[in-house]
Amino acid sequence: MYVGRFVVVGPGLGAYRVSSRSFPNRQVTAREDALTVGPTPDAPKTDNPYIAYNCIRTAGADDDLAVLGNGSHVDPIAEKLDLGYPPRDALVTALFALDYEKDDYDTPRIAGVVSDDEAYIGTVRSDALRVERVTESTLVATYEKADPEPYPLSAATADEAAREVYDANFEHTVCAAAAEVDADGITTAYHNG
Numbered sequence: 001m002y003v004g005r006f007v008v009v010g011p012g013l014g015a016y017r018v019s020s021r022s023f024p025n026r027q028v029t030a031r032e033d034a035l036t037v038g039p040t041p042d043a044p045k046t047d048n049p050y051i052a053y054n055c056i057r058t059a060g061a062d063d064d065l066a067v068l069g070n071g072s073h074v075d076p077i078a079e080k081l082d083l084g085y086p087p088r089d090a091l092v093t094a095l096f097a098l099d100y101e102k103d104d105y106d107t108p109r110i111a112g113v114v115s116d117d118e119a120y121i122g123t124v125r126s127d128a129l130r131v132e133r134v135t136e137s138t139l140v141a142t143y144e145k146a147d148p149e150p151y152p153l154s155a156a157t158a159d160e161a162a163r164e165v166y167d168a169n170f171e172h173t174v175c176a177a178a179a180e181v182d183a184d185g186i187t188t189a190y191h192n193g
């Protein structure tokens with residue numbers, strides 16, 4: 001099954017995978033306070049505005065929240081959290097403002113916010129805006145699995161989670177990233193295959 005990009009979040013652990021039919025030549029790279037998805041050096045040139053972005057950012061006044069998502073909305077979600085917005089409100093505000101992607105597929109924007117003991121998941125599609133708190137590990141994808149559904153992870157660490165979603169049985173895997181949040185802060189990891 002091809003589900004496109006997907007986010008998995010639960011209290012303390014979140015992961016994100018890029019699956020892509022159209023732009024497979026991409027990778028995750030680490031920057032200060034962010035993991036970024038972008039083209040590999042040998043990727044064909046494109047003017048598609050939706051394929052390079054921060055997919056994970058550290059946020060919150062105490063840098064104790066991780067934001068995950070499939071596009072440029074990750075940045076305003078993180079900025080609202082930095083201002084003290086509750087996760088639900090930061091997700092609703094940014095997803096509603098940017099709305100679904102204006103591409104050939106009306107691709108949804110998906111996102112999650114993870115703290116050490118809570119998680120929120122959200123999606124904005126052409127027909128809906130959904131944001132909810134989840135108590136168990138939950139997945140939302142751009143295609144086919146466009147409503148949040150339970151998705152248990154075996155992983156306990158960011159490293160394991162990035163590897164686990166990279167290996168998940170959905171087509172066209174490209175790269176993956178993850179964030180673990182505990183009382184000591186946030187640990188991120190990525191896997192480019």
Ligand SMILES: NC(=O)c1ncn([C@@H]2O[C@H](COP(=O)(O)O)[C@@H](O)[C@H]2O)c1NC=O
Binds near residue numbers: 021022107
């Ligand atoms: N976030 C991403 O990595 C991403 N990759 C591709 N897209 C969008 O989704 C469209 C379909 O891409 P694909 O055939 O790879 O699933 C692309 O034309 C692009 O507009 C993306 N936008 C949202 O998921």
